[in-house]
Amino acid sequence: MKANVPAAGFRPVRRDQLRPERIHDTYQLTHKLAEPSVCKVCGAIYHAGRWQWGSPPGGAHEVTCPACARIRDHLPMGYVQLSGDYFAAHRDELLKLVRHREEKEKAEHPLARIMAIEDQADGGVLVTTTDSHLARSIGEALEHAHKGELEFHYNEGDNLLRVFWER
Numbered sequence: 001m002k003a004n005v006p007a008a009g010f011r012p013v014r015r016d017q018l019r020p021e022r023i024h025d026t027y028q029l030t031h032k033l034a035e036p037s038v039c040k041v042c043g044a045i046y047h048a049g050r051w052q053w054g055s056p057p058g059g060a061h062e063v064t065c066p067a068c069a070r071i072r073d074h075l076p077m078g079y080v081q082l083s084g085d086y087f088a089a090h091r092d093e094l095l096k097l098v099r100h101r102e103e104k105e106k107a108e109h110p111l112a113r114i115m116a117i118e119d120q121a122d123g124g125v126l127v128t129t130t131d132s133h134l135a136r137s138i139g140e141a142l143e144h145a146h147k148g149e150l151e152f153h154y155n156e157g158d159n160l161l162r163v164f165w166e167r
Helices: 066-073 085-089 091-108 132-146
Strands: 037-039 045-047 050-052 061-063 078-083 114-119 125-129 149-155 160-166
Touching (some): 091 125
């Protein structure tokens, strides 16, 4: 019978050492909220360890959800830049697709929201989101439906995604 020998290069985790966070997000909860909790701004409910939509039960604790805090502080987690001649010609249709993608994501993930849609000097639009997954999803939906050039730039230090779509 072989003794329990650790693999080469393996070091057991030491619980007494502090490890730096891989990704720092100021808006990520540092502790579990009292359940149930309800966001006093949007009405999302924190229950069973996650944010969800529903009617708040009586006696729920009032808090501000991370998405509403990001919107209040104007600190997006995702940026989607839309530009090009095709965008200018089909602006309303493309923005309708962007809003539809948000509705679909937000129905299941209450923290995935569009913060703002701002016109740019070059005729394009900048969409800011509270969630990087929503920004990616918007870019992928645009490319799937209308083709075009799609680029993703993830800044790990800032935990931020920039999506560029042009056609």
